[in-house]
Amino acid sequence: MTEVNKYWEAVQANVCAHCIDNDGKGACRLAGDVECGLKHYFPDVVETVLSVQSNNLGPYVRALRENVCAVCEHQSKDGACLVRTEVDCGLDRYFPMVVGSIESLGIECNGNLTEYLGVQ
Ligand code: SF4
Numbered sequence: 001m002t003e004v005n006k007y008w009e010a011v012q013a014n015v016c017a018h019c020i021d022n023d024g025k026g027a028c029r030l031a032g033d034v035e036c037g038l039k040h041y042f043p044d045v046v047e048t049v050l051s052v053q054s055n056n057l058g059p060y061v062r063a064l065r066e067n068v069c070a071v072c073e074h075q076s077k078d079g080a081c082l083v084r085t086e087v088d089c090g091l092d093r094y095f096p097m098v099v100g101s102i103e104s105l106g107i108e109c110n111g112n113l114t115e116y117l118g119v120q
């Protein structure tokens, strides 16, 4: 299983399972033109979250806007996003949970690496 797949599995269990757009059987009901930004940009979302280290959500949100929203077709040149305003973007709606899920797994992976390398 690739590293990104491990993060996707964790986010599916911790975030998507509680999403209003989940079909109740673990599958996302959004696809095609309305596919969720979380799924569409997932590798970039993981990279973005892992690039930030903060106790506050602000820096994570700023990084998300710069790395993901800036390339998303739903965001206009002035930085506005109607999907976000209407609370229809799963990525934005559950972003604090997404950050928590990715960071927990990241810490776990780094812990294993530290153990493996014998670093104190
Ligand atoms: S809409 Fe987004 S957050 Fe919700 S289940 Fe689908 S991929 Fe997950």
Ligand code: SF4
Binding pocket: 037, 068, 069, 070, 072, 073, 074, 075, 081, 082, 083, 084, 089, 091, 092
């Ligand atoms: S908040 Fe808007 S611009 Fe950002 S990923 Fe979601 S739909 Fe795209």
